[in-house]
Amino acid sequence: MAAEAKAKEEMQDIGKLAHKYHVRMEVLGGIMADNGWKPGKQVTEKTFRKALMEFQKAPISGGI
Helix, strand or coil: CCCHHHHCCCCHHHHHHHHHHHCCCCCCCHHHHCCCCCCCCCEEHHHHHHHHHHHCCCCCCCCC
């Protein structure tokens, strides 16, 4: 069980995570801009999923 928790916390490239979750390039660009991430950034899968969900729930107007 500890090995499973460690595997989920493993840092992964955001491009690979985007591919895994079928995230389009336009959406990935928005997530990256929203979080200040650059290409090649590595995050945990949990962090990526959270950023994806927050981006999808955000208003199109950017909250203005």
